[in-house]
Amino acid sequence: MPPNSKTLTASCHCKATHFTLTLPANALPLKVHICHCSVCRYTHGTPCIFHAPLPAGIAPQFIAPSSMDNLTAYAHAESQSTRYFCSTCGCQIGDKGHDDGNWVVSTSIFTEPNDGLWEMRSNVFTDSSADGGLSAMVSCIDNRQLKIWNPETSSDTKAAERDETNASEGLSEELRAECHCGGVQFSISRPSKEFLASPASKGWVLEQDTSKWLACLDLCGDCRLVNGSNVVGWLFVSKDHISPLPPADLIVGSSKGYKSSEGVLRTFCGTCGATVFYSCDERPDIVDVAVGILRGSKGIMVEDWALWRAGRIAGANDGLEYDPGFTRALIEGMKVWGEGEGDA
Structure with a gap:
């Protein structure tokens, strides 16, 4: 050296x-x-x-x-x-x-x-x-x-504007998910009356707003190393509210599967690499959808669909060990943001 x-x-x-x-x-x-x-x-x-x-x-x-x-x-x-x-x-x-x-x-x-x-x-x-x-x-x-x-104008900003327009013009009861290459595409529906009435909804849909799914930010080391980013956002969705219904292996379109640990399956697009799903044996009917591929009309945080768990970030100890400065800033910032947004 x-x-x-x-x-x-x-x-x-x-x-x-x-x-x-x-x-x-x-x-x-x-x-x-x-x-x-x-x-x-x-x-x-x-x-x-x-x-x-x-x-x-x-x-x-x-x-x-x-x-x-x-x-x-x-x-x-x-x-x-x-x-x-x-x-x-x-x-x-x-x-x-x-x-x-x-x-x-x-x-x-x-x-x-x-x-x-x-x-x-x-x-x-x-x-x-x-x-x-x-x-x-x-x-x-x-x-x-x-x-x-921010650049004065860019193709990226125009693309974001197109996404917002497309989302707002579509059905308000569906949230589109799509990776960059378009090889993975599906839609998410709001919690159904049947789901809300069942014990299966406990913990995934909160009384504050039963039209939204629970969401959280995650700093765990496993997530960091399978997507190459310090933080990932997850929207927790009942599998039967995703269309087309994902198969047991969660392979949709161009996606590939990866078992990151015993009983845990993750998927990502095999063409552009986007993280798509996380699932585990303990709750097979609930899948975590990567927030980064959601095309909501309100922005990255899809606040018209997600009730964020702002008071507690998953994997915080891993984050503090890897990058304490960023993690402390995010924990505090998320808490303040959640208080302003009235989230969980």
């Missing part, structure tokens, strides 16, 4: 993708932008992503038997880079620029916790979120104000 440098190691959940980055000391902490654009949301299935540009000429050095062959590449018609995600577990690792070949990597998949290794500097493409998303909760980390950046 060259003098005055540091080597960081990164790995996805299944460890099929495993690499190092050797960085000059003056490149640390890595400068992270939290991106809320629709492309990032629809390819990750998360409310936002955490990316850091690497210095020119520095690229992932794969640890055998891991290699680029373990990754799936995805680029859309307007993209200026190619995104890569693990073909086995779906974890997004970053983008490689088409023109300069430079990498932008996820800082959510390092094997070391954040001890001066990366620093979140800005929330970008917040206009694309329609409601601000997590930027409305995390505007300051460790007494450091995050910058806000």
Whole structure:
């Protein structure tokens, strides 16, 4: 290793993708932008992503038997880079620029916790979120104000406007879910009278508003390493309220399955990598739908469909261990946001 440098190691959940980055000391902490654009949301299935540009000429050095062959590449018609995600577990690792070949990597998949290794500097493409998303909760980390950046006009903003228009013009009793490539598509209906009258609804639909499904943010390590983002949002839905009805293996369209632990099944799009479903044996009739692929009319937080568990974030201890500054900011910000929104 060259003098005055540091080597960081990164790995996805299944460890099929495993690499190092050797960085000059003056490149640390890595400068992270939290991106809320629709492309990032629809390819990750998360409310936002955490990316850091690497210095020119520095690229992932794969640890055998891991290699680029373990990754799936995805680029859309307007993209200026190619995104890569693990073909086995779906974890997004970053983008490689088409023109300069430079990498932008996820800082959510390092094997070391954040001890001066990366620093979140800005929330970008917040206009694309329609409601601000997590930027409305995390505007300051460790007494450091995050910058806000939005282009004057962009194809992403136009896409978000189209999504909002399409959603508002559609049936109010259906919520569309779709990954970026469109290979996974389905719709969610509101809690039915039959479901509300059954014991099965207990804990998933709350008395505050029986037209909405329970939702939460999750910082657990397993979720972080299967989607490549510090935080994922889940909407808890009774499986029979999803159309078309998912089969037992939850494979819809172009999705693939991954068993992250005993009794736990996750799915992601095999083309663009978006996280889709989480399910576990303890509650087979309830599935967690990744909020990042929902196309609601009110923005990322789909407040017309979701009753957020604002007072408690799942996996908070994992988050505090991995990135304490961001996690503390999100816990406090979510609590304040929930009080203003009147959520659970």
